[in-house]
Amino acid sequence: xxxxxxxxxxxxxxxxxxxxxxxxxxxxxxxxxxxxxxxxxxxxxxxxxxxxxxxxxxxxxxxxxxxxxxxxxxxxxxxxxxxxxxxxxxxxxxxxxxxxxxxxxxxxxxxxxxxxxxxxxxxxxxxxxxxxxxxxxxxxxxxxxxxxxxxxxxxxxxxxxxxxxxxxxxxxxxxxxxxxxx
Amino acid sequence: xxxxxxxxxxxxxxxxxxxxxxxxxxxxxxxxxxxxxxxxxxxxxxxxxxxxxxxxxxxxxxxxxxxxxxxxxxxxxxxxxxxxxxxxxxxxxxxxxx
Numbered sequence: 001x002x003x004x005x006x007x008x009x010x011x012x013x014x015x016x017x018x019x020x021x022x023x024x025x026x027x028x029x030x031x032x033x034x035x036x037x038x039x040x041x042x043x044x045x046x047x048x049x050x051x052x053x054x055x056x057x058x059x060x061x062x063x064x065x066x067x068x069x070x071x072x073x074x075x076x077x078x079x080x081x082x083x084x085x086x087x088x089x090x091x092x093x094x095x096x097x098x099x100x101x102x103x104x105x106x107x108x109x110x111x112x113x114x115x116x117x118x119x120x121x122x123x124x125x126x127x128x129x130x131x132x133x134x135x136x137x138x139x140x141x142x143x144x145x146x147x148x149x150x151x152x153x154x155x156x157x158x159x160x161x162x163x164x165x166x167x168x169x170x171x172x173x174x175x176x177x178x179x180x181x182x
Numbered sequence: 183x184x185x186x187x188x189x190x191x192x193x194x195x196x197x198x199x200x201x202x203x204x205x206x207x208x209x210x211x212x213x214x215x216x217x218x219x220x221x222x223x224x225x226x227x228x229x230x231x232x233x234x235x236x237x238x239x240x241x242x243x244x245x246x247x248x249x250x251x252x253x254x255x256x257x258x259x260x261x262x263x264x265x266x267x268x269x270x271x272x273x274x275x276x277x278x279x280x
Contacts, residue, residue: 003186003273003276004276005276005277005279008273008274008276008277009277011193011196011273012270012273012274012277014193014196014197014200015196015197015200015270018197018200018201018204018220018221019200019201019204021201021220022200022201022204022205022212022220023204025216025220026205
């Protein structure tokens, strides 16, 4: 069998391309599970805010803690043996909530309705940014769902938490399903 | 000196082995449908190439049911991983010598 350097180079490029697609596919699959999990939690959080607005703060704290713990658990479970605890992911959640809390509560003193719009769009911003490195699907999800949240903020009236339960929570689940199939 | 692997050399089989060896050793493998998307092969074509690789003991397929739907998962064997690594080394040696 004779293979020219040009053919060998093309085959190696083909291999690199497939390996890159496998890695991206794995990232999408992991992200899709996380998205669907957060979608379910967002529905719960918004239903609590709809049914018992007084408990919305506590409800969201619980939802966020469960979501962060489950996300870390899912990432840990998917890692190869011998790779340590994902401290950077834990730090990322810490920074996310610290900066969000700093702006939402300390600096801007957002009202509940504004907070309800701030947290999902702030969360989705990272999806939109992640898409610049990990695949366009992340950006489409981040920008698309943020636009729907803003539309609800402007026009959904008192039903905004319920709107968010269906549009944001349901949207995350649908986007996760779509990402899984991408 | 490295030599080409006649089985892996074929383009679809090369892509199959590249995809399967991109996973960690202990991963459960790739589903047939994912492998089809990644390699751009048709069902029948991919099936034939997987049979070829399985006969050489480069891959192993596991069939299971998820609900009522059959699911075939394909995984590279240790000898398949070694053969692929040798083939890649051979391709690199051509470029280095070329």
